[in-house]
Amino acid sequence: MANHFDQNKGSRAEHKNNFIEILGDTVSGNQLIISIILSVSVSLGGYKLGQWFFPRVADEGMVNSYSLLLGITGTIIILIVCSIFFKPKRILIEDEISSENMLEVFKDLQLDYAEELRLIEEDPMTKKELEELGVLSNFNKMGKGDGK
Incomplete structure (x- = not known):
């Protein structure tokens, strides 16, 4: 049992190198990059999709506004998706107060x-x-x- 614990401890140290601290929170660098790429892609993709679609159904003066809203909506959806797939990396240790x-x-x-x-x-x-x-x-x- 002790060996198993030591192996976990070693693997934690190896994984620690993959984490970075941003604004006081610990995140996985790979997951952060994936989240950023997804967010930017979906935001711009939604905006460009709106620029293509909305001129056909909306007033010309509202196309940019609707496109921007579509991009923002995509960003919110990706935020929810990323929060589901990329769980927090914090390890909370509760000590008794002394x-x-x-x-x-x-x-x-x-x-x-x-x-x-x-x-x-x-x-x-x-x-x-x-x-x-x-x-x-x-x-x-x-x-x-x-x-x-």
């Missing part, structure tokens, strides 16, 4: 513990939510670990 995890987050985000605690104490709604989630107790433990 004072050590919170301390790492505070260091990474360069947050001031005392300032954050003061803001929590001033907002009863936030304080209540953090208590219900069990975060406030870990937050207080984190402060005691720092000697504050």
